Amino acid sequence: MGAAIEVHGVSKVFKISQEKPTSAKERVIRAGRIRYEAFHALRDVSFAVATGETIAMLGHNGSGKSTLLKCVAGTLRPTEGRIVTRGRLAALLELGAGFHPDLTGRENIYLNGSILGFSKAQVDQIFDDIVDFSELEGFIDLQVKHYSSGMYARLGFAVAINVDPDILLVDEVLSVGDEAFQRKCIDRVRRLQREGRTILLVSHATDLVRQICDRAVVFDHGNLVFEGKPGESIRAFRDTLTARTGGAPPPAAEEADHTPPVAIDPVTGEMPVINMADDLVPEAAATVRIRHVHVEYPSGPDEDHMLPGQPLELRIGYDASGMITDVAFAVEIFDESGVRLMGTTTDVLEQYIHAVKGQGEVVFGFDHVPLMDGRYLITVVIHTHDGGTVYDQREFEDSFQVMNPGQARGTVYFPVKIEHIFSF
Structure with a gap:
């Protein structure tokens, strides 16, 4: 042609x-x-x-x-x-x-x-x-x-x-x-x-x-x-x-601040207080990088799939070169054809990340994943609150597998309760 x-x-x-x-x-x-x-x-x-x-x-x-x-x-x-x-x-x-x-x-x-x-x-x-x-x-x-x-x-x-x-x-x-x-x-x-x-x-x-x-x-x-x-x-x-936006390559492992990972509550968005006086890198020059993106199935770390409607955790590890207070985390889920099924951010959910420093992890917890049989791809972005600066992004970095037990067909899972009302 x-x-x-x-x-x-x-x-x-x-x-x-x-x-x-x-x-x-x-x-x-x-x-x-x-x-x-x-x-x-x-x-x-x-x-x-x-x-x-x-x-x-x-x-x-x-x-x-x-x-x-x-x-x-x-x-x-x-x-x-x-x-x-x-x-x-x-x-x-x-x-x-x-x-x-x-x-x-x-x-x-x-x-x-x-x-x-x-x-x-x-x-x-x-x-x-x-x-x-x-x-x-x-x-x-x-x-x-x-x-x-x-x-x-x-x-x-x-x-x-x-x-x-x-x-x-x-x-x-x-x-x-x-x-x-x-x-x-x-x-x-x-x-x-x-x-x-x-x-x-x-x-x-x-x-x-x-x-x-x-x-x-x-x-x-x-x-x-x-x-x-x-x-x-x-x-x-x-x-x-x-x-x-001035993105720089991730810091070398030996140069990174090896502060122990900080557990952030996915519901409240709260994290332990960090002493800003300890920072050696000005915030304007600091950056934050994604260390890992990991899916955790409800049945445990050895599982390789989930069922429709089950919960799911998405764990995003980060490494910040200094104290950063203008930061938000975004997650998008796509099907295998590249169609976006959902997207949200910590700011949209009003679960604000008040500051990041050193190494930590942000966990997105999904109580109910309404998807049917298939493999779904995950994209993660770390950016400023207004979205004007992207610190780091990983497109299709991880995925999760949903296996349908055959109770329904389609793309989206709707729990169904059936009643039979009759009279003679």
Whole structure:
């Protein structure tokens, strides 16, 4: 199967003025003398998307993924390199892109259709489908400058999927709108996938990437740094985030503070008082690393599975290089296909970890695990309370096995009590 999109050595450089004239007069006088700094949004990026493939582009804000999507869409021209696309292309870039704010929704549908090469008669044939999907019947003759972001997303997506695209480009639009509309969009994306359409999307929604993408590429400071399966790419993406927040490698064993492990009550979140005067590392420079992630089954350490509805303990060992008070622990559970089943944090549960120092362990106790037969994967993250800094993370670090005794089928376990009420 050939490539629907080919990206060959693409670089994009923007000129950023180092001086800001304060008036029109100064701007004219200093014309030609203003110094510019080169900003490399993309650096020698190359990859291909096969026909019928769905690929996500991941990366921190400013990493270059949206710039590349615009280059593929043709709204930006690369400074170097070339891009080849094969087939009709429809793009959903940032909200409002391709819409004229002073035109109505109806007029913008015809405007977008003409840009894509459709005649008025051809747009007439798909107009009702576009309006029905967008659910904007009552607002279609309103100027779009009065639309909310959700209404923009509805109309933009409805136009893009109904112009029969061979290639669909999507930039975060699937994350806008209410939950029902998001599901509707994802259902339509799956339909396009079944029809063999090619999809290139930008998203921070890693759950969505796992669900619908065949592969993903990761960008960091304009460079393509990883390409692979969704789970592997998400792990690489999170590694780039950790590096950006100043994450350092774990301390060597001989340099670690070997304070005995501290038992933290998983219910109260209480821990023994630690003398902050004993700290030798300032908190701003301190970090905390995950030492181990361990599942403990209800039947004991020698057990290798559990039954639906039984309790489970997840033990997270850590090693802190100094006293840290801005810290929270997060846990996510996934099935083997990478779909997240649950996620929570010590802060969300209001079981706050007041401080960590040296070596310790945080225990998440699940009284009732409502899962059926299967293997389930565990991801653990240690971060600041606001989530802005990730100290450490382990994706799919451990797993647990649930074995179904055959009392029910499905994914989720519901305890059932049966009563028989009858009369003769």
